[in-house]
Amino acid sequence: MSDRYAPVPEDRFVFGLWTVGNPGRDTWGGATRPVIAPDEIVRRLGDLGAHGVCFHDNDLIPFDATPADREAILGRFRKALTETGLRVTMATTNLAFHPAFKDGSFTANDPAVRRFAIAKSLRAIDLGAEVGASTYVFWGGREGAEIHASKPVGPALDRYREAIDFLADYVVDRGYGMRFAIEPKPNEPRGDLFLPTVGHALHFIETLARPEMVGVNPEVAHETMAGLNFVHAVGQALWANKLFHIDLNSQRIGRYDQDYRFGQEDIKELLFLVKLLEESGYDGPLHFDSHALRAESAEGVWDFARGSMRTYLILREKATRLAADPRYIALCAEAQVPELSLPTVPEGFSGEAVTRLLEEHHDPDALAARVVANERLDQLVTEHLLGTA
Ligand code: GCO
Ligand code: MN
């Protein structure tokens, strides 16, 4: 294996404590690997050239930890961060696991549950701020329903918005300087989740009291589960200046939430994802929200982590080569890609513009007969991926 695909911290690769820390538990069976302590995860990731870690409050500090436990764990965690130079890039609240959240957290029907969910988030935001997290993610794992009668969408979204607005005010009040990123997902664990796609989340954000503080955290698997095109989702988030974070992994369409290693599926889509991220100037964390296969050993977890980063770097190189390939540039020109950036009616609306458009000679048959060379264009992309270009 060549070294030019060995990651360095400047590549901004991040793993959640819950990702490499996943012991292989699933709905049908228990753990297949031992649990790894957070400071050990930091050290192993440091050895591999990662940039940082992120966590849910309870990945770091167990739900029932005493204040003394909290300080001891934090002390060990901070020591590992200092020794490795790893950063905490993002934090989030676990509002999914505890049975108290069985009917939702910010959107639970019972106001007492909602107040507990907000209080838990306040404490988790403090924890994130304490270790330097600049992004705070909201993934509404229990925000949803299985049956229509139980949870009308309008009031549920009112409560979701109320919670995010309250927490955004808190961050401003404390001067934490954090930004929020909402993570959409169509289903799992609820039958239907609120804010199911990037599009839904982008609209929701515009209704918030502080929309400038809130962006999205799209995840490959989640849009793919919904049968959507992830490159389009990220493209629209970038277009809206709302790509605040990203969760990278792999997923086959129409399956349960697989959380596969980045690159395990649909390499071509991931090539265009990496190309888009790199060309857009996105400079946030590249977070792998995935885990090693259940059958993998404790040591295999680090093969999973290494592979995730290595694949990104290979795709980054492929994307650069593709963009610079004169054949690619020529085929893009033939497909009129540059023309898509030209305004259609540059002079804007006016009575004259309308008249001009209506009086202009349009020849639909000639337009239908023009050549669009997409077959050769895509074949070239495929050959770049296969190494035969
Ligand atoms: C999932 C989600 C989570 C979130 C995490 C951070 O499908 O379980 O992707 O892993 O990303 O809870 O909020
Ligand atoms: Mn997920």
Ligand code: MN
């Ligand atoms: Mn995720």
